[in-house]
Amino acid sequence: MLWWLGAALLAGAVILVAVLRRRELAQAYRLIAEVHPLPVALAVGCEALSFVCFACVYRWLLAAGGARWSLRRTTAVVVAANAVAGVLPGGAAFSAAWVYRQLRRREVEQVLAVAVLVMAGALSALSLAVVFVAGAVAAGPAGLRTVLLPLLGLLTVVAIALAVLGASRCTGFRTAAERVWRRVGPRSRRVRQAQQELARLVEQARDLQPGLRPWFRPVTCALLNWALDLACLVAALWALDIGVPWHGLLLAYVLTQIPGSLRLTPGSLGVVETSLSALLVLYGLPPASAIAATLLYRAISFWAPQPVGWASWLAITLSGRRGDGDGVHARRAAR
Numbered sequence: 141m142l143w144w145l146g147a148a149l150l151a152g153a154v155i156l157v158a159v160l161r162r163r164e165l166a167q168a169y170r171l172i173a174e175v176h177p178l179p180v181a182l183a184v185g186c187e188a189l190s191f192v193c194f195a196c197v198y199r200w201l202l203a204a205g206g207a208r209w210s211l212r213r214t215t216a217v218v219v220a221a222n223a224v225a226g227v228l229p230g231g232a233a234f235s236a237a238w239v240y241r242q243l244r245r246r247e248v249e250q251v252l253a254v255a256v257l258v259m260a261g262a263l264s265a266l267s268l269a270v271v272f273v274a275g276a277v278a279a280g281p282a283g284l285r286t287v288l289l290p291l292l293g294l295l296t297v298v299a300i301a302l303a304v305l306g307a308s309r310c311t312g313f314r315t316a317a318e319r320v321w322r323r324v325g326p327r328s329r330r331v332r333q334a335q336q337e338l339a340r341l342v343e344q345a346r347d348l349q350p351g352l353r354p355w356f357r358p359v360t361c362a363l364l365n366w367a368l369d370l371a372c373l374v375a376a377l378w379a380l381d382i383g384v385p386w387h388g389l390l391l392a393y394v395l396t397q398i399p400g401s402l403r404l405t406p407g408s409l410g411v412v413e414t415s416l417s418a419l420l421v422l423y424g425l426p427p428a429s430a431i432a433a434t435l436l437y438r439a440i441s442f443w444a445p446q447p448v449g450w451a452s453w454l455a456i457t458l459s460g461r462r463g464d465g466d467g468v469h470a471r472r473a474a475r
Contacts, residue, residue, distance in 0.1 A: 167428035171380050172436055179379035183372045183440045190368035191445070194218050196361040197260050202243075204354075205252040216452040217242055223449025226407035226442065242456060260362075267363040268397060271370070275390030366397075369441060376437040380429065388423030395419060407442055 195215040202209050217239060225235035236257055243253040370393050377384050385392075396416040400408040413434050420430035 164427040164431055168432035168435060171428065171432040175379045175436065176381070177379075179375045180436075180440070183375035183379065183437075184444065186368045186371040186375060187441050187445070190365050190372070191215060191219055191222070193361045193364040193368060194260075194264070197263055197358045197365070198256060200358045200361070201256045201259050202248065202252070205249070205255065207248050207252065209246075216456060219445060219449045220453035220456055221449075223446055223453055225403065226446060226449075228403075228406055231403045231406065232401070238453075263358055263362040264365065267359065267366055268394060270363060271366050271390060272394045275388075275392075275394050278386065279388050279391045372441055373433070373437045376440065377433050379436065380432050382425065382429045382433055385420065385423040385425060388419070392416065392419035392423055412442075413438060 192211070192215055195211060195218040198218060199209055199211055199214040202214070221235040221239045224238050225231040228234060240253050240257060243256065244250065248256075370390070373393060374384055374389070393416075396412055396419060399415055400412045402408070402411075404411055413431075416437070417427070417430045417434045420433065421427050425433070
């Protein structure tokens with residue numbers, strides 16, 4: 141209830157800003173009406189490749205756990221999950237639950253399905269942090285001061301992760317954890333089953349080559365996911381004959397993605413538009429140009445994939461239910 145109330149208040153604030161900036165919105169509409177088609181096609185291609193790159197991350201993680209998925213199927217799941225995430229406030233949770241259900245329906249083990257979701261999110265966040273650092277460097281000292289507090293927060297998270305890793309390497313800590321793990325297992329069938337599945341996942345992970353080299357491909361794909369989405373924004377600026385503010389574009393992009401990922405409104409509508417427009421104005425664009433570029437970018441990166449995503453969602457959901465029905469009939473026939 142509080143989430144819906146907050147989303148309604150935020151949507152009201154966005155509408156109020158739109159009314160107050162109606163003159164700039166009219167100028168932005170005129171700019172979009174004269175858009176060049178070739179850069180728009182390039183932006184659409186970059187956004188499509190962005191989805192494919194994120195699907196490659198999922199596909200690699202599934203293959204590392206022993207589940208072989210085609211790139212076509214994985215891309216369809218990623219595009220459909222993106223559509224689900226754009227429906228409701230907090231849609232990312234619904235999206236993750238839907239992806240988990242599809243993985244389980246297609247005989248992906250429970251622990252592996254959870255690990256794929258967690259690791260895909262972690263790799264995406266890590267690659268966005270890389271873009272964040274690049275943007276802070278490109279923005280110069282002033283930009284570095286602006287992002288100093290988020291950077292300290294990121295360093296704190298890294299420090300906590302390193303502390304946990306160090307504790308796990310401690311012999312005494314590891315021995316105590318194993319003792320508790322063994323005592324809890326026999327008392328609960330579900331815990332015992334989770335232990336067995338986790339042990340299988342660990343064995344699967346050991347099949348990978350040691351070191352960082354095996355992770356180069358998924359990290360690169362996760363980074364390309366953001367880079368191609370950023371290229372979509374650059375192409376939108378090009379399509380409108382707007383000079384690209386290179387010194388602040390990376391930082392503006394990342395600082396827009398952070399609140400956008402919270403899904404405070406359906407599809408982060410209003411949140412992304414307001415924040416990206418304001419940041420582009422901060423880095424030197426006229427208000428009308430910033431609004432036009434933002435609206436064109438959102439039309440390509442959010443609205444255009446929605447019908448494709450929901451078509452994929454329908455096809456995947458129906459095929460999953462058909463597969464469940466076939467499994468039920470097979471079990472009945474076996475009886």
